[in-house]
Amino acid sequence: MKSIKELLNSTSLNKIDARVLLGHLIEVHLCWPKSALISKDTDELPDQVIKAWHEYERRRLEGEPVAYILGFKSFYNIDLQVAPGVLIPRPETELLVEIAIAHIQQISNIENNLNSSSKILDLGTGSGAIALALAHNVPNAYVTAVDISPDALKIAQSNSQLLGLSDRLEFRHGSWLEPLQASSQFDVIVSNPPYIKSGDPHLREGDLRFEPTNALTDHEDGLSPYKIIFNQSKAHLAPRGLLLVEHGYDQSQILKQLLELEGYEDIQTHFDLAGISRALSAKLS
Numbered sequence: 198m199k200s201i202k203e204l205l206n207s208t209s210l211n212k213i214d215a216r217v218l219l220g221h222l223i224e225v226h227l228c229w230p231k232s233a234l235i236s237k238d239t240d241e242l243p244d245q246v247i248k249a250w251h252e253y254e255r256r257r258l259e260g261e262p263v264a265y266i267l268g269f270k271s272f273y274n275i276d277l278q279v280a281p282g283v284l285i286p287r288p289e290t291e292l293l294v295e296i297a298i299a300h301i302q303q304i305s306n307i308e309n310n311l312n313s314s315s316k317i318l319d320l321g322t323g324s325g326a327i328a329l330a331l332a333h334n335v336p337n338a339y340v341t342a343v344d345i346s347p348d349a350l351k352i353a354q355s356n357s358q359l360l361g362l363s364d365r366l367e368f369r370h371g372s373w374l375e376p377l378q379a380s381s382q383f384d385v386i387v388s389n390p391p392y393i394k395s396g397d398p399h400l401r402e403g404d405l406r407f408e409p410t411n412a413l414t415d416h417e418d419g420l421s422p423y424k425i426i427f428n429q430s431k432a433h434l435a436p437r438g439l440l441l442v443e444h445g446y447d448q449s450q451i452l453k454q455l456l457e458l459e460g461y462e463d464i465q466t467h468f469d470l471a472g473i474s475r476a477l478s479a480k481l482s
């Protein structure tokens with residue numbers, strides 16, 4: 198028999214990972230709140246918890262991401278199921294949700310109609326993180342979410358059901374804007390495409406080794422998804438519509454040029470919490 202304190206003191210896991218994993222186990226097995234990591238840290242734990250802990254510890258030491266071990270990841274103000282078929286949502290991607298919400302609020306203020314519904318398109322939805330965070334936080338938003346991976350769509354669909362958002366979500370299987378009807382128009386088109394260059398050493402490091410390669414890299418120069426999205430979105434942006442993309446730390450300048458070449462205006466750079474230019478937004482005139 199061992200206590201929380203003994204397990205945490207004797208593990209070689211990173212301290213935060215260890216507390217997150219053990220905090221989850223005591224919640225699930227013992228219905229203890231996370232605060233019990235402190236308040237009950239000398240109580241003896243049942244064998245079943247110790248066994249589950251050693252299994253989690255082994256998996257994490259082998260490099261498996263915490264989110265895949267737990268099977269979920271918090272994003273913005275929702276929890277999402279995640280599994281090896283989808284990218285683990287990153288905190289910096291919450292920036293896209295914030296910008297999209299601000300834009301939708303601005304449109305409804307201009308139109309002086311707080312009840313008007315807005316249409317949103319999320320390209321390469323993965324777990325559904327952006328699409329679902331927007332549907333959850335914008336009560337009158339109707340969201341179309343596209344992905345080329347059937348595995349990802351299954352997870353995103355299941356997340357929309359768990360969050361009770363299925364009636365305002367529509368899923369489409371296919372490449373970028375291809376599965377859309379020619380006449381579909383959106384107030385926001387948002388995407389966090391695979392933007393890492395082929396051969397980038399990060400793809401062989403840390404958590405990224407366990408994530409789907411196709412969600413991380415375009416297997417080219419990291420720009421190919423943007424070229425398609427920028428070009429095809431022009432036919433699908435509603436008047437005042439906003440195109441919004443996340444990008445890599447060094448892609449801002451080149452992507453701005455690509456947007457200008459496609460005729461976009463009001464191109465704006467957005468910075469993440471680390472002060473890195475992380476997203477671009479643009480409109481048509």
Ligand code: GLN
Nearest residue numbers: 389390391392393412413
């Ligand atoms: N932001 C991710 C990372 O740097 C990459 C995801 C992506 O390509 N969209 O790990």
